[in-house]
Amino acid sequence: MTATAEKSAEAGAIPSMTVTLKILRFDPDGLDGREPGTEYWEEFQVEAHATDRVLDALHKIKWEQDGSLAFRRSCAHGVCGSDAMRINARNRLACKTLLKDLNPAKPIMVEPIKGLPVEKDLIVDMEPFFASYREIMPFLMTTGTAPERERLQSPEDRARFDDTTKCIMCAACTTSCPVFWTDGQYFGPQAIVGAHRFIFDSRDEGEWDRLEILNDKAGVWKCRTAFNCTEACPRGIEVTKAISEVKHALNTGEI
Amino acid sequence: MATEHEFDVVIVGAGGAGMRAALESSQRAKTAVITKLYPTRSHTGAAQGGMAAALSNVEDDNAEWHTFDTVKGGDYLVDQDAAEILCKEAVDAVLDLEKMGLPFNRTPEGKVDQRRFGGHTRNHGEAAVRRACYAADRTGHMILQTLYQQCIKQEVEFFNEFYVLDLILDGDPQAAGEDGEVAAAGVVAYSLATGEVHTFRAKSVIFATGGAGKVFKTTSNAHTLTGDGMGIALRAGLPLEDMEFFQFHPTGLAGLGILLSEAARGEGGILRNSEGERFMERYAPTIKDLAPRDMVARAMANEVREGRGCGPNKDYVLLDLTHLEPKHIDEKLPDITEFARTYLGVEPYTEPVPVFPTAHYAMGGIPTNVQGEVLRDNTHVVKGLYAAGECACVSVHGANRLGTNSLLDINVFGRRAGIAAAEYANATETTPELPADASAGVEQSVARLRDTVGGSGTERVAQIRKELQETMDRNVQVFRTAESLAEARDLVIELQKRYENIAIHDRGTRFNTDLLEAIELGFLLELSEVVIAGADGRKESRGGHYREDFPTRDDENYMQHTMAYKRADGTVDLSWKPVVITKYQPMERKY
Ligand SMILES: Cc1cc2nc3c(=O)[nH]c(=O)nc-3n(C[C@H](O)[C@H](O)[C@H](O)COP(=O)(O)OP(=O)(O)OC[C@H]3O[C@@H](n4cnc5c(N)ncnc54)[C@H](O)[C@@H]3O)c2cc1C
Ligand code: SF4
Numbered sequence: 001m002t003a004t005a006e007k008s009a010e011a012g013a014i015p016s017m018t019v020t021l022k023i024l025r026f027d028p029d030g031l032d033g034r035e036p037g038t039e040y041w042e043e044f045q046v047e048a049h050a051t052d053r054v055l056d057a058l059h060k061i062k063w064e065q066d067g068s069l070a071f072r073r074s075c076a077h078g079v080c081g082s083d084a085m086r087i088n089a090r091n092r093l094a095c096k097t098l099l100k101d102l103n104p105a106k107p108i109m110v111e112p113i114k115g116l117p118v119e120k121d122l123i124v125d126m127e128p129f130f131a132s133y134r135e136i137m138p139f140l141m142t143t144g145t146a147p148e149r150e151r152l153q154s155p156e157d158r159a160r161f162d163d164t165t166k167c168i169m170c171a172a173c174t175t176s177c178p179v180f181w182t183d184g185q186y187f188g189p190q191a192i193v194g195a196h197r198f199i200f201d202s203r204d205e206g207e208w209d210r211l212e213i214l215n216d217k218a219g220v221w222k223c224r225t226a227f228n229c230t231e232a233c234p235r236g237i238e239v240t241k242a243i244s245e246v247k248h249a250l251n252t253g254e255i
Numbered sequence: 256m257a258t259e260h261e262f263d264v265v266i267v268g269a270g271g272a273g274m275r276a277a278l279e280s281s282q283r284a285k286t287a288v289i290t291k292l293y294p295t296r297s298h299t300g301a302a303q304g305g306m307a308a309a310l311s312n313v314e315d316d317n318a319e320w321h322t323f324d325t326v327k328g329g330d331y332l333v334d335q336d337a338a339e340i341l342c343k344e345a346v347d348a349v350l351d352l353e354k355m356g357l358p359f360n361r362t363p364e365g366k367v368d369q370r371r372f373g374g375h376t377r378n379h380g381e382a383a384v385r386r387a388c389y390a391a392d393r394t395g396h397m398i399l400q401t402l403y404q405q406c407i408k409q410e411v412e413f414f415n416e417f418y419v420l421d422l423i424l425d426g427d428p429q430a431a432g433e434d435g436e437v438a439a440a441g442v443v444a445y446s447l448a449t450g451e452v453h454t455f456r457a458k459s460v461i462f463a464t465g466g467a468g469k470v471f472k473t474t475s476n477a478h479t480l481t482g483d484g485m486g487i488a489l490r491a492g493l494p495l496e497d498m499e500f501f502q503f504h505p506t507g508l509a510g511l512g513i514l515l516s517e518a519a520r521g522e523g524g525i526l527r528n529s530e531g532e533r534f535m536e537r538y539a540p541t542i543k544d545l546a547p548r549d550m551v552a553r554a555m556a557n558e559v560r561e562g563r564g565c566g567p568n569k570d571y572v573l574l575d576l577t578h579l580e581p582k583h584i585d586e587k588l589p590d591i592t593e594f595a596r597t598y599l600g601v602e603p604y605t606e607p608v609p610v611f612p613t614a615h616y617a618m619g620g621i622p623t624n625v626q627g628e629v630l631r632d633n634t635h636v637v638k639g640l641y642a643a644g645e646c647a648c649v650s651v652h653g654a655n656r657l658g659t660n661s662l663l664d665i666n667v668f669g670r671r672a673g674i675a676a677a678e679y680a681n682a683t684e685t686t687p688e689l690p691a692d693a694s695a696g697v698e699q700s701v702a703r704l705r706d707t708v709g710g711s712g713t714e715r716v717a718q719i720r721k722e723l724q725e726t727m728d729r730n731v732q733v734f735r736t737a738e739s740l741a742e743a744r745d746l747v748i749e750l751q752k753r754y755e756n757i758a759i760h761d762r763g764t765r766f767n768t769d770l771l772e773a774i775e776l777g778f779l780l781e782l783s784e785v786v787i788a789g790a791d792g793r794k795e796s797r798g799g800h801y802r803e804d805f806p807t808r809d810d811e812n813y814m815q816h817t818m819a820y821k822r823a824d825g826t827v828d829l830s831w832k833p834v835v836i837t838k839y840q841p842m843e844r845k846y
């Protein structure tokens with residue numbers, strides 16, 4: 001699997017190489033003599049460029065070798081949150097991970113994200129994840145009559161919750177959390193990020209309702225500050241910091 | 256047997272247009288939203304730069320100037336009554352989103368901040384105006400999130416990862432004539448998770464399925480933007496309007512097509528050729544880099560053609576942000592500069608970014624009136640059928656959409672369609688019956704594709720799609736001629752034949768994305784044919800459609816919309832529909 005440059009490379013062309021992907025597959029239908037629900041590793045080799053995304057390599061497999069390989073994807077540039085997966089034992093977006101950053105001399109290990117039921121190959125059931133998000137009432141709550149024009153908000157107040165507005169709900173954080181793996185009741189980091197986005201929005205008046213939910217046994221106190229979530233977040237959100245701000249608000253009663 | 260559902264209103268698509276419609280409709284009538292993607296995965300979330308509205312928060316502006324810019328930017332193919340509505344309702348559309356919680360960037364006084372964007376001017380072209388309301392370079396993300404959050408609040412019912420593949424009409428739109436009546440009856444969908452077919456009876460159906468960028472190879476559009484809604488309408492016998500008008504956005508990351516928002520130029524970015532020249536000064540002396548997209552895209556392609564491209568193959572130009580403060584870049588353009596770093600390894604603080612035009616936006620689509628009702632010919636509507644957003648054509652974008660006018664369009668006309676669909680449903684006593692064999696078409700095509708697994712088919716979906724996209728890039732992109740279009744048409748017809756002989760791989764019932772890619776390719780092949788037919792029929796150059804063999808605009812013959820119909824024998828027919836003019840007589844478009 002050494003990366004070999006193509007001999008006849010044109011000027012400026014990026015050299016191509018052979019990479020191996022080892023993919024953890026799951027067959028829900030039980031085809032080709034397998035039991036339904038069989039899990040197995042399968043190895044594929046593809047020709048690729050160092051600057052290709054892991055998503056490009058997965059597409060090459062699907063399009064040229066095995067169309068039954070299943071994964072979600074849409075935007076292909078890290079903004080829709082479809083393709084979080086475990087790549088070399090770390091949660092990442094396949095479309096934001098370049099082969100050159102992965103040591104293509106070794107097989108690239110690709111698995112579904114952990115802690116959510118696997119449906120097929122790299123596709124997991126996202127419903128429990130979205131259900132936790134819905135729990136924290138992720139919408140602006142206000143009282144009184146709305147003003148005719150916009151609600152005013154200073155740039156400083158707007159900056160207060162900027163980081164957590166960037167979330168694309170990819171679940172990379174939640175499914176990298178050791179607490180979430182063992183305790184399915186835990187809302188997980190994404191739901192706390194989603195709540196943070198409103199709790200620290202100066203226009204919102206539902207902060208204590210949300211904080212009460214997060215104070216619950218399935219809430220923020222389960223967090224053991226493992227920092228996996230912050231490392232996993234493809235949007236660079238400081239997830240652990242957001243969680244600690246929520247804890248601080250609960251401890252001090254101040255926002 | 257198909258599972259049956261019954262609703263007052265069924266909305267197909269959960270992007271900005273679909274969810275904005277759902278917020279209105281679900282307040283008034285029993286509503287379902289059927290979407291092939293989880294709502295938050297929709298490509299509205301990729302929109303970057305902003306949403307236009309003459310709020311006058313930072314400088315003097317008004318809806319009339321905005322209307323004029325929209326009409327002129329669209330090279331006078333815009334229906335002016337629709338543009339007036341768009342620009343008048345823009346202010347409320349933005350304020351509504353703000354009240355729903357959308358975190359716009361703010362002025363020092365705490366108002367919604369605004370910035371410059373291409374083609375948006377003060378007082379009919381005097382100078383650029385700050386009209387785009389924005390949230391950094393993730394405005395679409397914030398719109399999508401905010402609308403989704405409101406849908407959660409209102410407990411909107413979603414059918415996620417359901418692919419709508421057929422529209423059931425009561426009556427034949429191509430046979431109904433002047434006095435006949437055609438009405439929506441429902442849709443047929445395929446569930447990705449189970450492989451089952453579901454029918455949805457409904458009084459009203461709204462299509463909000465987004466764009467069709469995947470007919471091209473180099474595109475800013477998601478893999479999933481395969482024009483399904485447009486394709487379904489076409490197959491149901493409905494016309495598609497102005498499909499030859501496709502917008503090529505000037506600044507796609509070279510070789511990749513990933514978009515760098517026009518906001519980069521709005522914030523001061525400059526395009527340069529291999530000589531370091533700010534070449535837009537030659538093409539649009541007044542507003543230079545902020546000229547409308549079709550002009551900038553052609554200018555870039557022309558620089559490359561004339562040998563002033565950059566890079567080892569001289570096949571792109573440079574977007575220079577190096578004179579901007581890194582802090583300013585981080586505040587206003589954080590995501591797109593990150594794209595340049597991640598995907599091209601270029602540091603925009605210090606190095607200019609390689610860019611080239613990328614297929615971006617379908618100006619054409621399913622024709623509607625200003626209530627969102629779908630037309631079956633130039634004047635008659637299909638009762639209970641609506642369309643909004645990028646899959647629709649009202650037409651507020653004419654021959655070239657102005658930046659930030661689509662996020663506006665999806666909100667204004669998504670809202671209108673949602674209200675109209677619910678009101679129609681409430682005024683209609685009984686839900687139409689679906690014919691007993693309503694799901695048969697979808698069931699058969701699914702079964703046929705499944706049967707190709709391990710069969711004698713020799714063609715691959717991915718190969719056909721690649722050839723299609725390559726020929727569209729080569730022949731139907733920024734520059735077009737009769738010859739290039741003929742070449743593309745021949746190939747597309749050949750690919751359609753080869754498509755009959757495909758074999759897929761996955762025989763499974765659950766999450767069979769292999770099967771769906773094959774179905775999506777079917778839409779792409781049909782839509783490409785329509786794009787080419789329109790481009791061939793329009794023997795002039797206007798907006799995003801540029802014919803080298805007819806390089807000028809010809810108002811005498813072509814100030815009309817194309818309406819393309821697919822006939823029973825499979826041929827595509829073109830006819831013409833007049834443009835609605837209220838105030839603005841066509842003038843030469845100079846910037
Ligand atoms: C990179 C990028 C940046 C942009 N930036 C801007 C900007 O700054 N300002 C601006 O005004 N415009 C911008 N645009 C354009 C604008 O974002 C889009 O035109 C607009 O968001 C389209 O919204 P929509 O709701 O019509 O479609 P989408 O958001 O694309 O939603 C389509 C929906 O339809 C569903 N769907 C599709 N097919 C089916 C099917 N067969 N069955 C069921 N569901 C289906 C999908 O699941 C999805 O939910 C940008 C576009 C791109 C690509
Ligand atoms: S916080 Fe980051 S990792 Fe978690 S869901 Fe949001 S974007 Fe993904």
Ligand code: FES
Nearest residue numbers: 074076080081095
């Ligand atoms: S495909 Fe959209 S985030 Fe990766």
